[in-house]
Each structure stands twice: as C-alpha cells, then as structure tokens.
Amino acid sequence: MAAIFSQLLRVLWLPVASFFAGILNSIAGGGSFLSLPALLASGSAAGVGAVTAQATNTVALWPGQLSALVAFRKQLREFGWKLLPLGVASGVGGEIGGWLLLRTGNRMFREILPWLLLFAAIMFALSFPLGRWLQTLSGGQRYNTWLLIGTVVVSVYVGYFGAGGGFLVMALFGFCGIHDIHEMNALKVVTAVVSIGIPAITFIAARRVEWRFCLEMAILAALGGYLGAHFSRTTNQRAMRWAVALIGFATAGYFFLENHLRHP
Numbered sequence: 001m002a003a004i005f006s007q008l009l010r011v012l013w014l015p016v017a018s019f020f021a022g023i024l025n026s027i028a029g030g031g032s033f034l035s036l037p038a039l040l041a042s043g044s045a046a047g048v049g050a051v052t053a054q055a056t057n058t059v060a061l062w063p064g065q066l067s068a069l070v071a072f073r074k075q076l077r078e079f080g081w082k083l084l085p086l087g088v089a090s091g092v093g094g095e096i097g098g099w100l101l102l103r104t105g106n107r108m109f110r111e112i113l114p115w116l117l118l119f120a121a122i123m124f125a126l127s128f129p130l131g132r133w134l135q136t137l138s139g140g141q142r143y144n145t146w147l148l149i150g151t152v153v154v155s156v157y158v159g160y161f162g163a164g165g166g167f168l169v170m171a172l173f174g175f176c177g178i179h180d181i182h183e184m185n186a187l188k189v190v191t192a193v194v195s196i197g198i199p200a201i202t203f204i205a206a207r208r209v210e211w212r213f214c215l216e217m218a219i220l221a222a223l224g225g226y227l228g229a230h231f232s233r234t235t236n237q238r239a240m241r242w243a244v245a246l247i248g249f250a251t252a253g254y255f256f257l258e259n260h261l262r263h264p
Helices: 002-027 032-045 050-071 073-077 080-102 106-125 127-138 144-160 165-175 181-205 211-234 237-262
Strands: none
Touching: 002 032, 002 050, 002 211, 002 237, 032 050, 032 106, 032 211, 032 237, 050 073, 050 080, 050 106, 050 181, 050 211, 073 181, 080 144, 080 181, 106 165, 106 237, 144 165, 144 181, 165 181
C-alpha cells in the first residue's frame, strides 16, 4: 500500500504543482516554488539536468502568463502603444538572463538554487513593508526612464530563474510611481509574458526543453493562470503572499539540505 501511495504521489506531484503554479503566478507570483521542485524530482529520475529542468519550467509556465494576459486585456487596452517600451525592456533583460542560464553548469545551478529560492522568499516576506516604503520614496511620480532601466535589470533575473520576479517588478512599479494594484498586476503580466517568452524561445532553439514534461505542465499552468487572473480581485493578497513566502522558505531549506547531503 505504501509503495502504491508513493508511486501515485510521484505521478500527481508535477501536474498538481503546475496547475497551482499557474494560479500563484497570476495572483501573487512565485509559481516556480511549486513547479520547479516537482520538475527536478521527476526529471532526476529520467536523467534530466538541473539547467534543462529550469529551462523546461520557464517554457512550461509561459502559457500561464499568456492566459493571464488575455484575462487582463480590458485593463491593458487603455495603455495602447505605451506598452511597447516596457515590452522591449522586458525582452532585452529576459534574453540576457536566458543566455546566462544556458552557460551555467548543472552542478553550479544546483549549488546556487537554494540561494535563489531564499532570496525570492525573503522578497515575498518583505513585500508589503518594502512596498509601502518604496511608495513614500516615489512621491507619487512616474519615472519612465528608471522604470525601463529597472525592468531590464529585473527581467535578467526573471529570464535566469523567475521565482519572486513578479514581486520585484511590482516593487519597481511602486518606486516609479505606479500604485494602483490592478494596474500593477496588469503591467506585471505584460513584463512576465515578454521576459519569460523571449528566453523560452532561446531554450527551445537550444534544445534544452524536455517536452515529455513541458506540454503537460504548460496546459495545466495555462488553466491555472486564467482562473487565477479572474479571481485575483477577490483574493486576500497579503495572505497569498505570506503563503507563497512560506512555501519558498520550505523549498529553499529542502535544497540546502539536499546539497549538504550530496556534498557534505
């Protein structure tokens, strides 16, 4: 019975994690806290390297961001061509991050993975107090030049790893004078679609995507992302962000322990 339960858990872990990753990404971000560990666990048994797993995770979660973009289409119509510079900045940063990932060895990525997760979790935990502080700094003004420069920098992180990138983008928006939560969510999705989509194309071209896992994850993440976007207005974002942060800390702890056991 225990063996059957263990096998069932392995089969269900990746699809369930992918679905909820799509929901989290459209509401608060941090979906990779769920999907990447599940993919690494499934991929390790199949001989998939850590960098390929990260590249596959990026490609798989992109449809979820795209479906969220469709759900936010009404809010985005009023921006029109103003979205173009933001999209270009996101694409440039995302491509740099993807390029860096492909030049990182599997062992090195495994070593820095828990630190990346820990950083993302800390950023989530600090999201509300840091957001309020950034808002006082901005004085309610919009700094378009700094917004574009900051978007490039944050998108490098998103293209390389991604977890926690949604909050970093929203913190950047707050600093640059964008404070309406619904406007921030809509613009965040735009940056995510481009900063994830551009390196995703690079990963596919480099043949670093495991399609046997990717297609299943992509469909479920897209469904989760669309549903999450529709319910984002009624969700307690403070509670969601703390929940995501706790998942992040637990995941970081798991990979710190795994690295220690692997290289004591």
